Amino acid sequence: MKRVIKNKRRDSFTCSMIFILTLMIFAPVNTSFAHETETHLNLNSEAVIMIDGTTGEPLYTKNEDRTMYPASITKIVTGIIAIEAGNLDELVTISEEATQVTGTSVYLLEDEEITLKNLIKGMLINSGNDASTAIAEHFAGSEEAFAKKMNEFVTNTVGVTDTNFANPHGLYHPDQYTTAEDMAKITQYALENETFREIVAIKEYDWVGEGWETTLYNHHDMVRQYDEVFGVKNGYVSQSGYTLVTSALEENQIELIAVTLNASTADQAYEDTKELLEYGLSTYQTNEVEEGTVFEDDQQNSYELEETLYFTSLIDEEWSSDVDNDGNLIVQAENGETLYENKLNLSEDATVQTTSTEEEKDLPKDDDDGHSMWWLYPIPIVGLALLALRIWRKGMFSKRIF
Incomplete structure (x- = not known):
């Protein structure tokens, strides 16, 4: 009986030594940490991301890389391209094709002349599809040609890879898609431009056109309701559900960009965004050196x-x-x-x-990288080999121990 107990102790010791030496071989030398929290938000939108608008670091994600239809948040790309590439005071002549685009409009008239900057405001504040088409034609001659410019821009200038555009306004097209992650990066890029930043923050704007004189109210409700929110764009077509891109700033603390895609209702999109921003503003800060x-x-x-x-x-x-x-x-x-x-x-x-x-x-x-002690690496390997030999000689793996 004593001999059996002694063998069990020896076997236990041997197994323990194998385990320890194995850890010595396979344990990682360095460990890097990602900035993560275990917070779970009850969000209705299918795809979501919130990032630090300064650093780009993701602070909350849900299906952020899932392919989705963007709807009118497409106009973020149209707007930043027009601002960077155009003369904002230049007059744009409206074509018949632009006046016939369906959906939200600023009621442009054929042959009307309007400044590029006003067209951009009509597009970003009031989501004018006609203004989007007029901008596309001004820069490229057609929606299709401008869409190619959009794709080159987001790929080569912004650096996203999972987005494709087929038109400048966001009306449904099967080849027009993006991800929440890509839209956050595109928006972060656009907000670095002061003109873009100023336009998307406009709460209301007096519109004076040949076919329509009115006051435009920003279609992004939170821009008008919350001082912290200064943009960016909402969208909807039946295939995309309700989409929303939002920027918020807590002075001397953090700037946030939140993207929610495919909510069932506008209220759900806004509620998801509020929950994201409340979480972000109460949890994170941006530090500067x-x-x-x-x-x-x-x-x-x-x-x-x-x-x-x-x-x-x-x-x-x-x-x-x-x-x-x-x-x-x-x-x-x-x-x-x-x-x-x-x-x-x-x-x-x-x-x-x-x-x-x-x-x-x-x-x-x-x-x-841990290689300065390379000469120590063979030690645990040799140790394992000697232990294996000892085990074999003692018959540890024979049927007699079962």
Whole structure:
């Protein structure tokens, strides 16, 4: 009986050693952290994303990469292209085709002349499909040709890959699609333009056209209802459901962009957006490290920040920054989570410091990828081999132990 117990202990010890040595081999050397929370929001929209509008970091997602129909949020792309490529004071002559486009309108008349800037306002504030077509024809001659420009723009300039446009206004077309993630990136890009930013924030605008004189009220209800909200665009066609892109700003804290796609009703789209923004504004902040800030590594090498650094954290979260000996700037939260990491360049007047004493030269260097201790790697492998041989010799795997 004693011999059986002794063998069990030896077997237990042997198994434990195998487990420990296996961990030594396969355990990761470095661990990187993503900024995540376990918050679950009860949202009705099929696809959702909320990002930090400054850093682009996703703060909440749901089916963000699912292919969806955009409806009138398409006009965000039409608007930013027109602003960047055109002369806003230039007069645009309205064609018969533009006046015949179905859907929401600013009631343009054939041969009417109107400034490009007014057309953009009529499109982004009142969602005028006729204004969208007039803009497309002005820049490319037709909706189809302008759609090609739109696709080149979002792919080459913005850098999204899961979006395609077939018209400038968002009326249904089977080849017109996007994702919540792509629309957030497109909107982030567009909001960097001050003219675009000003237009989408207009609550009401006196429209004076040959066929219509009225006051336009921003179709995005939250722009008119909440001081924090300053854009961007709503949309609806039956195939897309209700779509909504929203930007909100809490001064000196954070700017948010929320995208909700395919809600069953407009109320659901707005309720989802309110819940997202309330969560974002009460949870996150954008942090800034100014351009020109100098960091030093352990060897007194200096690294200067060449442009202002922005990163996202929880509100009032403590964080620290450090530069390793390879020049990598690492910003960490108090819980060890990596908030930002990027390689810096040495300052122009910096002198690279190196170890000089023989003792220092003999020390193993601290290598971020863990290879500085490469000579230790065979040890657990040899250990496993010896244990396996010992087990085989003792007959651990024979039928007598069962």
